Amino acid sequence: MKFADLSSATDYLASLTRHGVHPELDSISKVLSELGSPQDKFPAIQITGTNGKGSTCVILDLIYRRAGLRAGLFTSPHLLDVRERIRIDGTLVETDVFLEAMQSVCLAQEKTGVSLTFFETLTAVSFLVFSLSRIDLAVLEVGMGGRWDATSLCVPEVSVLTSLAKDHTEILGDTLELILQEKAAIGRSGKPFVGTIPPEVLPEWERQRSLRGFRPLLRGQDFDGKWEGETEAGERAFSFSGQALSGTYRSSLTAEYQLHNLLTALATVSVAPWPVSQETVRGALLHLFHSGRWEPVPGFSAFLDGAHNPEAAEHLVRQIQAVRQENGKVAFLSGFLREKDWRSMAHIFTEAGDHFFLTVPPGTNGVEPLTIASYLREQRPGIDCRTGSFKEICQSAFNWVAGEPDRLLVVTGSLYLVAGVQKWLSGDDSPLHAGERTSASPPS
Structure with a gap:
């Protein structure tokens, strides 16, 4: 399949929404294998959670770009342009690159005889674009849950759970324990897993840790922080305490709920394998913006x-x-x-x-x-x-x-x-x- 322009590609993607959500990874695994397993050609941070995923991704992406790394960012949903989901060095993927990757993914589907969903298609496109762009790392936002999410075909260096609440219960389950089981599946043996866990499901979290072997880093135990005063001149101060990077910072994200996302991002940076100085972090946090979030x-x-x-x-x-x-x-x-x-x-x-x-x-x-x-x-x-x-x-x-x-x-x-x-x-x-x-x- 060949796409003449972005509009035709967007129309094709819209037609895939009728496929809904499929709790399996076989189809996209076959397509990625046909494409040469692009998801294995770059390291990643994978982020799940009921709320706060997108903001946490944006914060991490900018911190690493300010540190001089070539970062790929995959988020969802988009607001006005489907290319918003795939960014390299903070810029939307170029239209011709996006269309070529779309065509490659469609050809791989034809060769393997499988059909991908809307989200699976865009995930495969992002993996292919990132591998061809020779990024230093990718920041990947899970679409839903984790266990059967297409982004889980990468092997993250750090996994992140931003929050846990009831949403998409018809797919993920109608209790916090069931939802946690789905989201905790992104944890990898021996790798850090940064999270915030409601007290009532800590026993299930411990069971998942024992089962999957990840190294937990929890808010309230291993890191924490608070706002320090009110917003002034579009910035707000907050304190962070953790294994590293402890100190006071100022952020251009000032909404009450953004504190948690800022703390989660700093905790992630503190255990990720890409060293970043405190001054670099401070500089990045003053230039944050997340469209559609306060x-x-x-x-x-x-x-x-x-x-x-x-x-x-x-x-x-x-x-x-x-x-x-x-x-x-x-x-x-x-x-x-x-x-x-x-x-x-x-x-x-x-x-x-x-x-x-x-x-x-x-x-x-x-x-x-x-x-x-x-x-x-x-x-x-x-x-x-x-x-x-x-x-x-x-x-x-x-x-x-x-x-x-x-x-x-x-x-x-x-x-x-x-x-x-x-x-x-x-x-x-x-x-x-x-x-x-x-x-x-x-x-x-």
Whole structure:
């Protein structure tokens, strides 16, 4: 199969979403073998977790690039351009390189007689691009779980579990113990595994450690830290204590929930086989940016945040409560995917807001806005809910916050919604740069 341009490749990938998720690695193993096993040609850090994976990946990627290493970054999902998922030295993979890799992966499928899913295809493409680009290391974000995730065909030097909560329960299981079993499967014998484990599942974590032989490094036992003061000039200080790199730092990621991701990243660097100086780390942390994660909207008292499960919603509400003005009004511009626990998220959001602008995330079969409004009114009689088409509700929400310094608008509930609002605000399809703060990327 030959792709004429990025649009045709994107259309092909979209057609693969009907394949869903397959809990097996045989198909992609055959394709990678046909491609010459590109995943074996570079070392990697593999990161799983219910929340915080993407931010932790972005932090690690920038630290290692600032240390002079040629880093590959594979994350998901993308917001505006599928190439956002594959970056080399902080830059989107070039279109011609991406298309050539796509064609090679499709040819390998034809030769082996197998069909890959959307995520498997992009994982194979990333492995091939990274191997051809001769990177020094890859930072890989797990798509879901770990045991059957396509990224698990690499052998990581360090494994990371950012957080553990209930999400994708229809696939990973409906208890924390079952979910942990899936995520802990990325651990490798004799290699460090950085994690944060809820106390109630520590016995299962110990069982997994004994079974898999990884070397655990846990927050609260082996590393920890805290914020040191409030945000000033777009930066916030925090302290870190661990096996190495202990000290005080400043970060351009300032949201309450980003502390955990910063600590997890520093703990990972402290045990990874690529030495990085404390000064290099300090310099990198001042230039972080992660699109769609407590991202300020220039000219408005508004933020974009891709929280899309109850745990992330709780973290977001704590951030809102930390920054909202006394007696200030908070509104949510929200939409949810049907397969998510949207009722729990909507209920959590009512703890921080009295006004809701509701729509369907673009390009999805999302929950009907009137259904969400009905549920919210059951929870909070008299709550202000407005519904409408995507463009209408965006205009209404930003009109509500425009020129009102005591008001705060938060766009959240789905990364598809965040991407749609980004596109609506910019008026074009240009993706925002992720990973490093630039003139086009406002600080968090």
